[in-house]
Amino acid sequence: MEVDAGDDGRIRTGTLATATAHAFTAVVGAGILALPWSVAQLGWILGPFILISFAFVTYYTAILLCDCYRTPDPVHGRRNYTYIDAVRALLGPRNEVICAVLQYALLWGTMIGYTVTTAISIGAVKRTTCFHAKGHKAKCGVSGNLYMVIYGGMQIVLSQFPSLEKLALISVVAAVTSLAYSLIALCLSIAKLSSNHEFKGGIMVAMVDNNFTEATSTKVWHCFQALGNIAFAYTFSMLLLEIQDTLKSLPPENKVMKRVTSYAIGGTALFYISVGCMGYAAFGNDIPGNVLAGFYQPFWLVDIANLSVIIHLIGAYQVFSQPIFAINEKLLASKWPTSCFATIYTIRLPFTHKGIGSVAGMLERLKQAKLFHIDM
Structure with missing residues (x-):
């Protein structure tokens, strides 16, 4: 493998392909499965518009961050290895503390969310198998506590990889599985839409069935929850510089990372809009919070989708946790x-x-x- 000893003496092996895999793993998350519900809360006008708008906002901020890896010159300046390093260099120590708290709180929250989502997906696989064996009316209760413990044990082992560069293969597998369950959700939604012979849903915000009256406060809450789901689904900028730091110096890191950003955000937006809109069109206002929960047949395909979610979140957890590991180990080493x-x-x-x-x-x-x- 071709390596590059940069101007700081550190060997980097990252390429356009590996950085794109890291980016896809970070951006395309299990949050895509909640997008049909989010579109349902916003309606056919605001839903797709918000999905596209958030994609442009994420792309714009990511492009700006690509030039913050080296300062003051984006090509030959001093390296900022992490997001916090860039904040320190550009905004000063005071903003460094504020941004560090916000970044690591968001990373921790994402890691917790991934742990819970993985346990839910494992339970969904077990529940689907139970329904297939005993019928849809069978009681197939599942506890996720054991699965969260097992998931945590796996992450303890994977956390021994020293950096994102060593996680390239895991990120590739995670990116492939994320595309797999996204495509399965999309295809299942298209199949259901074809069987319905009509587009469901309404054009207004938080439309509900005529036989159900929903309080205004609940409508507003669901709208904000939908906006939060969409914003969370585009999580990327806080990890961009950490991913960029894995790249070789030639060609310039900022130019390569801008290509990575366009590929990752463009592909992600395409999947998000497709799955979100098709899921809403297929289920209408009856869409579940997780679109895969609305399907039981073919059970083997639904199981493959849930297994893909599990595999993806195993790798994605490491991408989000590496900055936290790095800062803690740096503090331990200095102390x-x-x-x-x-x-x-x-x-x-x-x-x-x-x-x-x-x-x-x-x-x-x-x-x-x-x-x-x-x-x-």
């Missing part, structure tokens, strides 16, 4: 530089070109410090 606990142990995976070895000294690997590294 206890000679501690045995802070010693790095590098474990080479089998069937790779490198043997098993160990490296000591947290300070030399401050930017990529891990207590146990898994190297590929």
